[in-house]
Amino acid sequence: MYEEGLSYHVIEKAIHFLSSHVQEQPSLSVLSQHLGISEGHLQRMFTQWAGVSPKRFMQYLTKERAKNALRQSKSVLDTALDAGLSGPGRLHDLLVSCEAMTPGEIKALGAGLEVFHGYGDSPFGSTYVAWTGRGICHLIFSEGQSETHEQALFQRWSGACFTRDDQQAQGIINTVFTLKKGDKPVHLLLKGTNFQLKVWEALLQVERGALVSYSQVAKLIGSPNASRAVGSAVGANSLGFLIPCHRVIRETGEMGHYRWGIDRKAAILGWEAAQSDADD
Numbered sequence: 001m002y003e004e005g006l007s008y009h010v011i012e013k014a015i016h017f018l019s020s021h022v023q024e025q026p027s028l029s030v031l032s033q034h035l036g037i038s039e040g041h042l043q044r045m046f047t048q049w050a051g052v053s054p055k056r057f058m059q060y061l062t063k064e065r066a067k068n069a070l071r072q073s074k075s076v077l078d079t080a081l082d083a084g085l086s087g088p089g090r091l092h093d094l095l096v097s098c099e100a101m102t103p104g105e106i107k108a109l110g111a112g113l114e115v116f117h118g119y120g121d122s123p124f125g126s127t128y129v130a131w132t133g134r135g136i137c138h139l140i141f142s143e144g145q146s147e148t149h150e151q152a153l154f155q156r157w158s159g160a161c162f163t164r165d166d167q168q169a170q171g172i173i174n175t176v177f178t179l180k181k182g183d184k185p186v187h188l189l190l191k192g193t194n195f196q197l198k199v200w201e202a203l204l205q206v207e208r209g210a211l212v213s214y215s216q217v218a219k220l221i222g223s224p225n226a227s228r229a230v231g232s233a234v235g236a237n238s239l240g241f242l243i244p245c246h247r248v249i250r251e252t253g254e255m256g257h258y259r260w261g262i263d264r265k266a267a268i269l270g271w272e273a274a275q276s277d278a279d280d
Helices: 004-020 028-035 039-050 054-059 063-083 091-098 103-107 147-156 166-176 194-203 214-220 227-235 262-279
Strands: 114-122 125-132 135-141 161-164
Touching: 004 028, 004 039, 004 054, 004 125, 004 262, 028 039, 028 054, 039 054, 039 262, 054 262, 063 214, 114 135, 114 147, 114 166, 125 147, 125 166, 135 147, 135 166, 194 214, 194 227, 214 227
Parallel strands: 114 161
Antiparallel strands: 114 125, 125 135
């Protein structure tokens, strides 16, 4: 389905070049020369991938826009804090309602579970996903098939049985990256510490196109002095895109770190912002 899986590497190079030359504001001509493709092809590729031109796309990635998004999120999150979260500290309730697993089942490292896994193309390149009959348990971005990624998954769920299915993996990836409001939600199967689960649950409240800072997330989970620990929990997320750790940035408006690369983080944020604007 995703030709974007092939063109994403060109998109990523374009974003890296534009981000590295913000002050010069390179023209489409300069960008196309850098990439070695025609202006028309580059324009069509960006428009097909994100729905906007390269120039418009980069406007979504400015520090000024990021800071404004953080200010908007503060207002939304303050309201959420006043209302109170729906039991984020109740681990068992969280697991049953959000993961369909009990703490005891997680402790058994997936014993008795059949885990399916495979690779497919997404708008952000090669993607490796794993799932059970009870939810998606793993989604990461890859530079192609990797035994290292597979072994990490096997160790994480060491009690489970594994079956490779690239065809179904592509179908799941297609669903994940075309989700719209009103669609039936996908089910996630999380595995983490109590604190990590609280952080990840909080991130699920951050809507597409919105941004939050580490300190905002810390306040949202009731641990205002735990920004550093929040950063660690964000970095430990193994359900990329679905648990939107890419929406967490620094208070300065800078992107911050991303385990799958800063250019991919910029690509996702810009793509989501364009999609969000198109929905309005």
